[in-house]
Amino acid sequence: MPVTxxxxxxxxxxxxxxxxxxxxxxxxxxxxxxxxxxxxxxLRETEYRPNGVARGLKLRQTLVLAVVIPDxxxxxxxxxxxxxxxxxxxxxxxxxxxxxxxxxERQRAHLQSLAARRVDGVILASTFLKDPAVRWLRHQRTPYxxxxxxxxxxxxxFVGSDDxxxxxxxxxxxxxxxxxxxxxxxxxxxxxxxxxxxxxxxAALSDAGIAADLDLLVESGFxxxxxxxxxxxxxxxxxxxxxxxxxxxxxxxGAYGVARRRGLRIPEDLAIVGYxxxxxxxxxxxxxxxxxxxxxxxxxxxxxMVLEQIETxxxxxxxxxxxxxxxxxxxxxxxxxxxxxxRAGARSPAE
Amino acid sequence: MPVTxxxxxxxxxxxxxxxxxxxxxxxxxxxxxxxxxxxxxxLRETEYRPNGVARGLKLRQTLVLAVVIPDxxxxxxxxxxxxxxxxxxxxxxxxxxxxxxxxxERQRAHLQSLAARRVDGVILASTFLKDPAVRWLRHQRTPYxxxxxxxxxxxxxFVGSDDxxxxxxxxxxxxxxxxxxxxxxxxxxxxxxxxxxxxxxxAALSDAGIAADLDLLVESGFxxxxxxxxxxxxxxxxxxxxxxxxxxxxxxxGAYGVARRRGLRIPEDLAIVGYxxxxxxxxxxxxxxxxxxxxxxxxxxxxxMVLEQIETxxxxxxxxxxxxxxxxxxxxxxxxxxxxxxRAGARSPAE
DNA sequence: CTGAAAGCGCTTACAG
DNA sequence: CTGAAAGCGCTTACAG
Numbered sequence: 001m002p003v004t005x006x007x008x009x010x011x012x013x014x015x016x017x018x019x020x021x022x023x024x025x026x027x028x029x030x031x032x033x034x035x036x037x038x039x040x041x042x043l044r045e046t047e048y049r050p051n052g053v054a055r056g057l058k059l060r061q062t063l064v065l066a067v068v069i070p071d072x073x074x075x076x077x078x079x080x081x082x083x084x085x086x087x088x089x090x091x092x093x094x095x096x097x098x099x100x101x102x103x104x105e106r107q108r109a110h111l112q113s114l115a116a117r118r119v120d121g122v123i124l125a126s127t128f129l130k131d132p133a134v135r136w137l138r139h140q141r142t143p144y145x146x147x148x149x150x151x152x153x154x155x156x157x158f159v160g161s162d163d164x165x166x167x168x169x170x171x172x173x174x175x176x177x178x179x180x181x182x183x184x185x186x187x188x189x190x191x192x193x194x195x196x197x198x199x200x201x202x203a204a205l206s207d208a209g210i211a212a213d214l215d216l217l218v219e220s221g222f223x224x225x226x227x228x229x230x231x232x233x234x235x236x237x238x239x240x241x242x243x244x245x246x247x248x249x250x251x252x253x254g255a256y257g258v259a260r261r262r263g264l265r266i267p268e269d270l271a272i273v274g275y276x277x278x279x280x281x282x283x284x285x286x287x288x289x290x291x292x293x294x295x296x297x298x299x300x301x302x303x304x305m306v307l308e309q310i311e312t313x314x315x316x317x318x319x320x321x322x323x324x325x326x327x328x329x330x331x332x333x334x335x336x337x338x339x340x341x342x343r344a345g346a347r348s349p350a351e
Numbered sequence: 352m353p354v355t356x357x358x359x360x361x362x363x364x365x366x367x368x369x370x371x372x373x374x375x376x377x378x379x380x381x382x383x384x385x386x387x388x389x390x391x392x393x394l395r396e397t398e399y400r401p402n403g404v405a406r407g408l409k410l411r412q413t414l415v416l417a418v419v420i421p422d423x424x425x426x427x428x429x430x431x432x433x434x435x436x437x438x439x440x441x442x443x444x445x446x447x448x449x450x451x452x453x454x455x456e457r458q459r460a461h462l463q464s465l466a467a468r469r470v471d472g473v474i475l476a477s478t479f480l481k482d483p484a485v486r487w488l489r490h491q492r493t494p495y496x497x498x499x500x501x502x503x504x505x506x507x508x509f510v511g512s513d514d515x516x517x518x519x520x521x522x523x524x525x526x527x528x529x530x531x532x533x534x535x536x537x538x539x540x541x542x543x544x545x546x547x548x549x550x551x552x553x554a555a556l557s558d559a560g561i562a563a564d565l566d567l568l569v570e571s572g573f574x575x576x577x578x579x580x581x582x583x584x585x586x587x588x589x590x591x592x593x594x595x596x597x598x599x600x601x602x603x604x605g606a607y608g609v610a611r612r613r614g615l616r617i618p619e620d621l622a623i624v625g626y627x628x629x630x631x632x633x634x635x636x637x638x639x640x641x642x643x644x645x646x647x648x649x650x651x652x653x654x655x656m657v658l659e660q661i662e663t664x665x666x667x668x669x670x671x672x673x674x675x676x677x678x679x680x681x682x683x684x685x686x687x688x689x690x691x692x693x694r695a696g697a698r699s700p701a702e
Numbered sequence: 703c704t705g706a707a708a709g710c711g712c713t714t715a716c717a718g
Numbered sequence: 719c720t721g722a723a724a725g726c727g728c729t730t731a732c733a734g
Binding site for chain 4: 014015016017018021029030031032035054056057058059060
Binding site: 001002049050051052053054056057062063064066071072073075078079081082085092094095096097098099110112113114115116117118141253257260279280283285 | 353401407436446463469634
């Protein structure tokens with residue numbers, strides 16, 4: 001059992017409140033130098049740390065944030081988490097991580113536990129466009145921020161990128177290279193990123209005067225396996241596309257696998273563009289052309305927004321939307337990889 | 352502000368303790384059916400959840416575990432975390448995630464915060480062979496488990512694999528393929544996995560009657576960039592190796608990059624074997640031959656061990672050591688990838 | 703059968 | 719200058 005204020009007070013022959021004031025460096029405390037010295041020595045000697053639980057109860061703050069995501073195994077969310085932690089740790093916060101696997105029931109269960117624990121703030125990156133869990137969150141008094149995906153009409157505090165613009169950049173890039181039959185591995189229409197990236201894809205085609213071919217849009221979801229299945233479908237068409245815009249990099253990875261199995265060369269037989277620019281994108285062969293968004297910054301900004309809400313007590317639904325940027329690599333333009341390969345290897349994590 | 356026991360008691364015209372007993376389904380509680388019904392209705396109506404902080408203070412348990420790792424961005428640790436969460440969530444625990452980037456100072460800071468928060472248990476996967484933080488942990492009364500790496504002479508509760516055997520499997524495999532000049536991209540000697548995998552590498556060579564060539568062992572650390580640098584060094588030797596055993600899969604990934612830049616074919620010009628079998632290993636081209644360890648199970652077993660310590664109050668230093676298994680893919684044996692490619696794509700995460 | 707009390711370990715407005 | 723008290727929101731041994 002760690003030492004307690006009461007014990008320390010007994011040993012120092014003072015009242016617990018006095019020890020507390022010394023430990024917390026209470027500026028309003030007028031105290032005899034001798035007493036202070038005695039108490040401080042005791043504090044150091046016992047390595048006293050106030051019990052965070054008791055402190056949390058009294059002060060109504062736990063110094064804990066929670067992050068709710070589909071799956072930390074997805075590099076996108078791993079990078080996001082690091083951003084959040086980097087924003088939170090310097091302010092004394094630690095971070096609970098909750099994976100939902102995209103299952104609404106699990107998201108709900110986690111959010112309820114978090115509320116019972118009185119976490120100071122929640123960062124949610126697993127929301128659907130219509131999401132009872134988000135509505136529930138709005139009625140709680142807990143500060144929260146949605147990341148990457150928003151819900152309803154974007155009435156919540158939010159950090160993300162301009163998905164329509166990003167998808168347009170990707171599609172316009174392919175059009176610029178001369179492609180006309182451009183497929184889209186699309187996210188679910190139940191998720192904001194799915195909807196908006198479709199919209200950008202369509203807008204770019206229509207701006208270029210290319211008639212929409214419904215067969216060329218196949219729902220893939222956001223992960224590798226769905227990407228593979230959708231790509232199979234596209235390549236089985238009578239007139240398969242010569243290029244594809246994948247709603248995420250992981251979906252593009254699935255498409256790579258299919259192209260490889262079928263003996264198609266990227267980009268000569270099939271050009272591919274992804275979205276997010278996860279670290280893996282640059283490491284693929286050929287490198288994946290993709291829409292870069294500042295994933296780590298999503299996290300650090302989201303953390304700061306939540307902390308701001310906590311500190312000010314004001315829950316203004318600020319929205320921070322980053323401009324996406326196209327990064328051209330070998331998956332759309334064979335010559336592009338040479339430059340990329342010239343650079344030093346991507347930053348990488350430790351075991 | 353969420354509703355409190357006192358308020359509920361006032362509304363139900365009973366004492367708070369009675370509401371508490373009903374909420375907690377106290378079996379020893381004898382109560383008039385009418386009263387119970389009234390209280391239960393109120394509980395449901397207000398969606399009462401006891402304040403976890405107050406509960407934690409009283410019961411001396413927070414239902415929080417903490418995981419301390421170098422970097423969640425490394426797929427090894429992401430998989431490990433999922434295993435831990437899967438072991439913890441069903442028992443009502445949630446999990447704090449702390450990244451150290453391998454910096455001892457940060458590990459120490461995190462552990463101290465965690466102790467102040469009174470987390471119920473700690474899972475540590477970032478330890479050094481000589482590690483003051485671990486010694487400090489031993490003296491606390493908090494249940495803990497080391498994962499993957501151990502400290503000192505292995506006196507702590509531990510979950511991992513038999514690193515010597517694993518490294519021998521890897522090296523023997525290369526020897527069996529006819530390689531004689533086999534390099535080792537080695538982990539730091541300050542970490543147990545670094546030391547033991549070296550030992551296994553040396554043992555396999557010596558068993559086969561191959562004289563050790565000191566030039567062939569280059570320290571790479573556990574991550575991609577170090578792997579690339581070490582591989583560069585090996586390939587710059589007058590008599591470069593024809594094969595390399597990398598201390599981790601991420602290190603092997605670094606070696607892949609170098610081989611590619613130098614125009615070396617894998618496995619024809621350079622065979623490579625990794626360690627861990629992270630999901631990425633099967634996706635590399637060619638697939639990475641590696642030593643499989645049950646990463647997810649490391650996590651779930653570690654979680655269960657900590658929970659067991661928490662529940663029984665007994666901190667017996669049990670050690671669970673899994674037998675590693677060699678998985679042969681195209682990076683050592685060109686024909687091996689055909690089978691692998693025939694299989695369905697690897698399981699993958701959701702954005 | 704239900705209530706009153708004590709106490710988990712803190713912090714801080716209030717006394718003296 | 720320092721102490722005593724109240725209270726954060728629970729749970730549970732003890733009374734009645």
